[in-house]
Amino acid sequence: MSTTTQPKLKTSAMIASFVDPGQRTVTAPFGHALVAAAEGNDKIVGLSADLAKYTDMHNFAQAFPDRFFQMGMAEQLLLGASAGMAETGLIPFASTYSVFAARRAYDFLCLDIAEPNLNVNVVGGLPGLTTGYGPSHQATEDIAIFRGMPNLTIVDPCDSVDIEQAVPQLAATDGPTYLRLLRGKVATVLDEYDYTFELGKAKVIRPGADVVLISSGLMTMRALQAAANLEKHNVDVAVVHTPTIKPFDSATVLRELNTDRLAFTLENHSRIGGLFETVASAVVERGLGKKVGSISLPDEFLAAGALPTLHERYGLSTTSIEARILSAL
Template sequence: MSQTAAKPRLTTSAMIASLAEAGQRTAPAPFGHALVKLAAERSDIVGLTADLAKYTDLHVFAQAHPDRFYQMGMAEQLLMSAAAGLAREGFLPFATTYAVFASRRAYDFICMAIAEENLPVKIVCGLPGLTTGYGPSHQATEDVAIFRGLPNMTIVDPCDAVDIAGAVPEIAAHPGPVYMRLLRGNVPMVLDEYDYSFKLGRAALLRDGADVLIVSSGFMTMRALDAAKALEADGIGAAVLHSPTIKPLDEAAILREAGRGGRLVVVAENHSVVGGLGEAVASLLMRHRVSPVFKQVGLPDAFLLAGALPTLHDRYGISTAAMTTSIKRWLGE
């Protein structure tokens, strides 16, 4: 046994980890509660999961509507094909699992049984990107890249509890399939401080600034807003364009903001730098001959380490501090 004094210990963030900072306002299970609220109006909504109701907040729906909930067991291929079957019979299925299992294991079932037929199945997935310290088995760092290649698929990456609550009725109203990345448990609330509401397919300028434009999705928008405040203290003006719908992109909004000359453009995402929002924005700008200095804040093209989430976010450059440092460095180049 070591005789040295106990060091503060950062534990591996498990499935139940919350992204909330100490003291931050949160809302519990925003997806589950939003779905229950919508299901009161829409009798066609059913919920299915592959043994992850508790970990995708679908248990809230299951408790409120036990007769509309289907526990499909740990069988993601079945989950997706059965959701397709229910959609064929006129129901509106919300199917939940982890992002890794939907994107990697069930892809062909989503492709052929759901997307090729343009069925209105809503695939809602926990642990997107780097939101667990369990290592590559649970870290869906390439889910957006995988689903971006799928015709008919709409991809949504909400920022916080407000965004999730707003997205649920919007994706339900969309006639085709949707893949939504989910934050679950006690989810931070940030966007209610802004003049903002979720609209499918629309990006929103949350704040303006003269020196740098940050285009972001998911919880990286929270980080972008915090980074913008830190940069402001140093006299740097940072705009934040939140783009929660990754496919189809709000091309007009992105071109308008990125086309305002003289600003560094940074895309920030909780995803691999390969195939996600960053490359989607980059190709959009090139197609339209908009050529700002362009940088990406995102996860490396690598299998990531296991460990404590704050440590990993710092290591891979997606913490607020790491992102702020990167932007200052890029502005100084």
């Protein structure tokens, strides 16, 4: 009796990408940027909680095996060891999934690292809705958890350009940082806009007379795509990229909001405690009296499934953004 080999079926939940077909990408920009930074600074060390391959830390591990530490599935130990290394003058980059850093090891980051203001750089994979594996791995509230922690810098990069330029600046910055990692094949977008990453600074990526979008993370890519498509409807859209969530560049953002343009924030995060509430508090404190809409994830545990389907369902897709803006004009 003959038999045929059936192809192995794979779930699309984890392997699906939010990068569009044909879009320019760079593979493992964080891993390569960390290697480059470490070549010029022997104080940089890498640690991972059994997730080096899935956070692009494997590049560093291969280049500097004597400076890489595999801590196993023990996030508290990962951050505790990082704190000890930082106390000796080393500059640790500690990688795990965002959900594990935020939910399992918060107290270690807060008291061992943030309170003494140590230079430990926490790198969180799968931030927001970048996996379809459901609430166990979707870190949709990580910024909300971390924003109230004193001394902690929070960075939400858009693309490979942001990541490559952010890594050496994070290494050189006193105090702890949290980087929302985009891993694997990461889109390259911002090099087309004469952009450079500056820690703590927002940048006007694209001017526009009708609508202003304040965005962070991969949603800046989506905002730029939506802005280009809305030109067909004679809608002129400005995009302001805010890669640093804390400390927040309120001066730049409020200057762009202090107009009669329609305004939205865009973020790959719950509408609770993230970019929207950061912007809203700045608007209220300044007394602008400005209405700002939120394009973000709902305050709920999200479904599991194929990533493109989930982005469409929860309003993060480019077509969803365009429809939201057109309906508000």
